Amino acid sequence: MPRSNRPSRGKKAAEPIEDLNLNTLRMGVRRTEFKRGVEYTVQTSVGANAEDTKTWMCPYCNLQIAKGLSHLVAFDSVRGVETRRHFHTACWSSFQGPLL
Ligand SMILES: [Zn+2]
DSSP states (O other), X not given: OOOOOOOOOSSOOOOOHHHHHHHHHHTTOEEEEEETTEEEEEEEEOSOSSOTTOOEEOTTTOOXXXXXXXXXXXXXXXXXXXXXXXXXXXXXXXXOOOOO
């Protein structure tokens, strides 16, 4: 992502990009990512929802995702939600597919 070095016009319009990203994560925005040419739909999850009794295993590290932990839900966009898996945020970054 190119960094814009726009001169501020009078007002200080220097919104830190990091904060914006954090807000986006918290809102559970859906996005699309490509890993090795495969398109995935990725959605953030704050972990605290109606499915309170449910826990998930991260398919990358094979560890349980702790309750209430913010994580990612990803599925193969072509094969659909059947392939949906919950990942630790860092694990998803390292994951290169495919989803089983
Ligand atoms: Zn993991």
